[in-house]
Amino acid sequence: MKNPFLKEYSGGKTDIELVSLAKNGDKQALENLILKHQPFIYNVAWKMVRNPSDAEDLTQESLIKVITKLNQFRGESSFRTWSYRIVANHFLVSKRKSSESLFTNFDAMAKGLDQTPDSEMSETEKKENKAFIKEMNYSCMNGMLLCLTREQRLVYILGEMFNADHSIGSEILEISKDNFRQRLSRSRKDLFNFMNNKCGLVNKSNPCRCHKKVKFALDNKIIDSKNLLFNRDEYASFKERIKPDTDEMMDIIDEKYSRLYSNLPYKQDFDKETFLRDIVNNDHIKNLMKLN
Template structure:
């Protein structure tokens, strides 16, 4: 899959053809177009709201908005800009999820971590529970994303995790390039300050360590050892979709932070076929698009 947020995205022509065919009622073209972009929409949603079920819901809602407005698309911009503008606006306007109350800000997260008792593991236990420790790591970093404001969060996901440069990012979010850079700068700085002061992954002098928290997390069902959300073998990671030579890499954050977030999981294994059929076989969608 080609990352649609990169400046040199080569699939604009393919998108234009698929859009034109879909606007003529070609169901297959519509399915191909949506399936092409659905994984990226879902993974933005997953990082934006953390809970996979919530992510599936808002992904489907955003895709329905794209499809129901596709007839109005006039190629005045690239399809990716138009489509992901709908996605971003939808995500920013949805009702706040319960998990966003838990990770309301970095102070709330710091207090939560401080209240979580440490239960150190032996070196052998660290090896035996490596998968759960990694799950704790991903879970904590996902929580840090939620501590950002929604405006910062969507900018960070697009600009840092998918490497959208200031031109693409500002067009999607309908803000100035300077504003995009400033929001990304502030998001990076806020994450930097928290991780530098709290996270043992990047600053060994910090007391917080994933392996010390994992026993409590499992015992209290914060982590489900039989149903990991973030650390599954079939997941890939964001690194494969980004490029190191991003157009506007700011120097606020050390490479270590970008590397950690680049390693967060990218989910490809959700039921794409059923997900799409629920949409394109809906009577309202079929009538609206005059699908063949």
């Protein structure tokens, strides 16, 4: 699978070359290695835990694990597979972040949606509140991801949102291809079943509509009108960054809900310089890697 996460690193060196230089104390090579892979790691983390600050912590924790084990990399598999395996394992076993407690299962989310009062909007009001309605949509869909188990969530993010094929996904998670396909299928079904029963965007017979929940969300600070979490112009979408051919996807239960997830935001403006500074200037990392 072509690695779609190279935008942050514009140099021509391969992973193997960067790893070799970094092992020999080249600080710039280590920075470039981080730049090359951190957009992928951060955006997986963001979808795993929903909250940007929690995602930054999870990303930094996993990158430090990768770097501290860098001398163990022998090139027997691609660096991408080797390092993402460490990252995936950390995501699965790390202490749960506070933002993961928003919804623990689909029943809890259904109850929350049912208990949220509806407020109708006129067509004019819908146009005036278009940004907030989309934010509500993105927020709700990210909440649905949290209803999956961590393992299901990770499989779905890798296989559906990042378009990792069964070979790559199974290598990262160290499971068989059939097992990866089965877990991805189960995650898709669980999301689809919930959305088909609740979400008006997927099934028009459902009463739940994003615009009806906006007033409650704004009044209760669930949506910060001055600092939207998801619906921001500077963010790309997963479809733009990862899956340009999403409308032609195969093996999907219902491509309508899948397209919705392909439009979730892909964040590019997280504090990359802080990540680099904190990691490469960490005394333990500097001593371990003998950085120049």
